[in-house]
Amino acid sequence: RKEVEQDPGPFNVPEGATVAFNCTYSNSASQSFFWYRQDCRKEPKLLMSVYSSGNEDGRFTAQLNRASQYISLLIRDSKLSDSATYLCVVTAYGGATNKLIFGTGTLLAVQP
Amino acid sequence: EPEVTQTPSHQVTQMGQEVILRCVPISNHLYFYWYRQILGQKVEFLVSFYNNEISEKSEIFDDQFSVERPDGSNFTLKIRSTKLEDSAMYFCASTLQGKGLFFGSGTQLSVL
Numbered sequence: 001r002k003e004v005e006q007d008p009g010p011f012n013v014p015e016g017a018t019v020a021f022n023c024t025y026s027n028s029a030s031q032s033f034f035w036y037r038q039d040c041r042k043e044p045k046l047l048m049s050v051y052s053s054g055n056e057d058g059r060f061t062a063q064l065n066r067a068s069q070y071i072s073l074l075i076r077d078s079k080l081s082d083s084a085t086y087l088c089v090v091t092a093y094g095g096a097t098n099k100l101i102f103g104t105g106t107l108l109a110v111q112p
Numbered sequence: 113e114p115e116v117t118q119t120p121s122h123q124v125t126q127m128g129q130e131v132i133l134r135c136v137p138i139s140n141h142l143y144f145y146w147y148r149q150i151l152g153q154k155v156e157f158l159v160s161f162y163n164n165e166i167s168e169k170s171e172i173f174d175d176q177f178s179v180e181r182p183d184g185s186n187f188t189l190k191i192r193s194t195k196l197e198d199s200a201m202y203f204c205a206s207t208l209q210g211k212g213l214f215f216g217s218g219t220q221l222s223v224l
Contacts, residue, residue, distance in 0.1 A: 034212050043203055043215040044155060087155070089212075099145070099168055100213055102155040 001026045004103035006088050012109045017078045021106045023071040023088030030101075033064055035073045036087040038105065044087055047073075078110045114138045118204050118216035125194055126224055133189045133219045135204030144187045145205040145213060146179065148172070155203070161187065194223045 006023045013019050025033075033050035048055065050062040050071055061074040071088055085105040092099045117136040125131050137144050146158040159169040159179055166179065178190045187206075191198055201220050205213040 032212075036212075038155075041201070041220075043217050046212040046214065049212060099157055099160055101157070104154040 002103075003027065003101045004088055004090055006103040006106050008104055008106060010107040010109050012111060013078055014111050015078055015080060017110075018074065018076045019078055019108060020075075021073045021086055021088070021108075023073075023103055025069050025071070025088075025090045025101075027090070027092065027101075028066075028069060030090040030092065032091040033071050034089040034100070035060075035062055035071075036089050036102075038085045038087055040085075044089075044102075047086070075108075078108075080110050080112060083108055083110045116204055116206055116214055116216035118202075118219050120219060121217065122220045122222070124222045124224065127196060128193050131191050131194055131221065133191075133202050133204075133221070135187045135189070135216055136185050137187055137204065137206030138214060139185070141206035141208055141214075143167075143207050143209065144181070145207075146189045147203045147205060147215075148200040149203065149218075150200045158189070158202075191221075194221075196223050199223045 004025050011019055035047040036044040037047045038044045048057050048062055050064045052064050054063045059076045063072045085107050087105045088103040089100050092101055119134045144161040147155050149155045157170050159173045160167045161179055176192045180188050199222050201218045203218045204216040207213045
């Protein structure tokens with residue numbers, strides 16, 4: 001089983017749509033969880049951390065289910081500028097070094 | 113806003129040559145990392161560095177790779193004898209403990 005698994009997409013959605021991405025991780029001892037965004041040939045940028053209680057940042061909502069080892073990201077009212085690859089990221093066990101394990105990413109294309 | 117700075121943005125080299133990739137992490141960060149991303153693939157961990165020594169390294173980080181923090185600001189990745197398969201985007205990242213990583217804009221390494 002891959003350490004972090006994501007549906008690669010692409011997800012093609014119209015502007016204004018709501019889209020959800022899912023991610024599973026294999027190491028139950030992982031302690032921190034993030035969603036990063038990566039534009040083509042650019043660096044990953046931190047979108048938001050993911051907490052067990054769920055958290056929201058504007059149009060973005062992240063959820064974590066530790067029992068199922070499952071993370072989600074919901075984007076409401078999609079904008080053209082949301083088009084990017086969304087990376088699910090978890091810390092490896094032994095988090096003292098904060099080593100991050102990346103998923104392969106889910107490509108989102110928001111259409112006008 | 114403070115940022116991680118990487119130079120050069122592009123590096124072209126001949127197989128077998130040594131290359132040094134340079135990074136200036138965010139000034140108050142304590143943990144430093146190198147990641148790489150081969151075109152079309154996921155972001156892969158290479159090495160983490162804390163308190164002036166390597167804290168963890170991946171299988172990719174073999175004897176051909178080394179890292180240094182020669183002064184209080186720079187963090188370098190050296191590849192001693194480059195191979196064709198070393199061609200990738202190399203990202204430097206830094207963080208305070210417990211926070212998400214912040215990435216530089218990367219160095220695209222092309223080995224011919």
